[in-house]
Each structure stands twice: as C-alpha cells, then as structure tokens.
Amino acid sequence: MPLMAAPQIRIVESTDIFRGQTEIMIRHDGVIYRMKITRQGKLILNK
Template sequence: MPPIDHDRELRRREAPVRTLTSEELFRGAQEIAIAHAGSYYRLKITRQGKLILNK
C-alpha cells in the first residue's frame, strides 16, 4: 500500500473556493467598491480588460 500524502488529503477535504465571474461581480459597471475591515477599496476594469485594486 502506498504512503498517504497528508497534505494532498487535507487539500481534498477543504471546501472549494467560492468563485465569481467578473460579469457577476461588476454587473455592467467598470468599477466597484469593496468594504473590508473598515476600509474601502476600488476594483476597476481597465481599458485593456485587466483588474486594478486601489485603496
């Protein structure tokens, strides 16, 4: 019987990361605000289609 890869087994048991598409997140807007730990961050879609996060 092969040895158990404990790290792999632990990763397998973890819940999958919640994933949203940018379309779901932005809903047609080019910029959204994210409130986190008492601060606000701006997430923008650039003209080149990349994402930029600013505090």
C-alpha cells in the same frame, strides 16, 4: 489514515460583481477599496 478532501475554493464571475459597470467599491474590514476594469480588460484594486 483517510485522506481529507481539499476545501472547495469559490469562483465568482466578474460580470456578477460589476453588473455592467467598470468600477466598484469594496468595503473590507472598514476600509473602502476601488476595483476597476482597465481598457485592456485587466483588474486593478486600489486602497
């Protein structure tokens, strides 16, 4: 049986998402989430 290749996982750069901002809102399944870059450079996602 031939081996199946694993699907490629997409990588998105945070700079492309944030575009110079430190906070964005994401709508997922009708719910708004807030993603923020902290002063330490970490990401926080809140509902």
